Amino acid sequence: MSQSTISAEKKRTPRENWMFFMAFVRKEFYHISRDRMTMLILLVMPILMLVLFGYALNTEVKNSKIAVYDPSHDDVTRAIIEKLQINNYFVLHKMLKSPDEVDKCFKSGEVAMIIVFSENFYENLLHGGHAQIQLLADGSDPNTASTITAYATNIIAGYQQDLLKMDKIPYQITPEIKLLYNPSMVAAYNFVPGVMGMIILLICAMMTSVSIAREKENGTMEILLVSPMKPLYVILSKAVPYFFLSIVNLFTILVVSVFVMGVPIAGSFFWLIVLSLLYIFVSLALGLLISSVVNTQMAAMLISAMGLMMPVMLLSGMLFPSENMPLFLQLIGDTIPAKWYIEAVKKIMIKGLGVGAILNELAILSVMAVALISISLRNFKIRLE
């Protein structure tokens, strides 16, 4: 049997080889298109994920619920409480009747901050010159806590300046602040490239790894491997349809991020596509690698979904800036393709830089692609045990 396949291989012309390959690709297309449900999920899921996560991820703190304990109840304290609520940063959730309620309020998790005024606030301010405000913030969310205490401090200080009627302060240094690339500080500019990177990587890796593992599990992989095609082409033919599916996904993702999320493509569209195609290829290759080491669909899925999801979310810089991580985690992060893709997408889409700025990322992703493909090919057991 094996003797005859080898001899058959020698006789085939490149044209015939190509036709064989296309037949395999066509078979794969049939596989996908006949499972309507899966195809629908694969095409719709990325769009929904991008829209949902793009809006849900927002570090801009607003509408924080506060409680106030105000024993003095005078014009100044009332004015401060009102002033705090003007800019939608704070929503007054509750007025506390006694300081004992503070703990209970925090323990039920109702409010993010409790403001405590000292007694006889106005009078002390007027005569003694000093009055106290305590900002008790719930430190269990550090970002919110530090942001809202800073907001509140600024608002109270601003109110005080109004109160003292100081217009011109001598020897004043004024900073003129310019926010580059994202003047209105839209959180989506930061998170949409990250969500794009995550969606493409996870879905590509899941699709390829599961579909090959499925053939292994059903035993049909054996049939493919005894065909006169070289194993390399058998495996590549499995990736081709998913490559096309991913291109469709890429375009819908870009359309949604530009027209729904309002994230601009400031730089070259051409290089964004080149970069993304390379990234899709790397992600598919990662899927191939996973499928070469597992034998069941369940293992393929658990590794590609669960095993990849957490490192991609946490280590790629998609949510948390890499420079905040301990060095060994930064190094692990460097091995995740999503990290380089996300960085490059930010440079092209948002900063509007040219291809010169992403050469580094392109080179790293290319090396990853070659490495992943060659490792997974070596891992594939061509012979059946």
Place this chain on the structure above:
Amino acid sequence: MILKYLIEKEFKQIKRNKFLSRLVFLFPFMMLAVLPQAANFEVKDINLCVMDNNHTTYSQRLVQKIAASDYFHITTISTDYRQALKSIELDKSDIILEIPGTFEQDLIRNQAANVMISANAVNGMKGGLGSSYLAGILAEYNSEIRVELMPITAKITQSGIDITKIFRFNPELKYKYMMVPAIMVMLLTMICGFLPAFNIVSEKENGTIEQMNVTPVNKFILILSKLIPYWVIGFIVLNICFGVAWLFYGMWPKGSLLTIYLFASVHVLSISGLGLVISNYAKTLQQAMFMAFFIIITFIFMSGLYTPVDNMPQWAQYISDISPLKYFIRVMRLVYLKGSSTADLIKPFLTLCGFAVVFNSWAVFSYRKSSN
């Protein structure tokens, strides 16, 4: 009685799958030990590019003051704005501080000077906070100078309202205290959500479900026998998490362990129930996987795990209401950090119970013994 045998069967199936049994023990351990260290939104170590066009004692003192602060590292010194911008493009610096050539002159003679701060705001939070830190240092420097130049008048401008900031429950504002309890919930949800989602459908693919369907066992018992093993797995995972949190992060719940067990048992029940619902509807394992993946990742992102639910637009907050993770993560943080008791948490408890009842009755009803 039949339930006992059915559960025994499920456990044997899980135990014989070497990959699964290793996953249950190793996955939570590895993920929880490593990943929370990466989760940090803190803005620090900001790289600064300085363009001092003035070169006087006043401008140099300002630069020194900034260099001495904890937040900033001066990485680039430049004389040309284009060159400075280049350093931002290449991510070598995050903020440019430009001191104009007439700085000292403006400050002393005209009593008012400007400096320019240009921040990279792709990450809006980092750009915004970074430039406001810088503005804060500038203001401090400003009042120092004012005191030197006019000691008497300066006093008036000092504050009459004393503001004290107190950060309760996490005085050093460490991110790990926020992330560890939440990541525990995430791990629990992934393991107890994915595995049941594959359960029934893989029996469908293997054809073994037919054997179950011809037995007189009723649907309710059957679903129950599939739920209980995941419940047990959930407890194993949870206990591993407690251990890792204590060993690696020195965290132990301030509240009672029993409160967490109580909530966890309801949460696992509802998530596994949802997994079984997916499994009932899916025709192939592949479909079940993609559906489970989509639902679980959506639950995770909408739960307020990474950024607070309050920051989301209103419509997204409504969606977050249907994520059981939202409630359990909140409870977990409350019990771990603040020591809340069950009495403080009646509302989320009832909500989680609601999820458990809905998902599990849905699982029973959607299970079909006869094929149409």
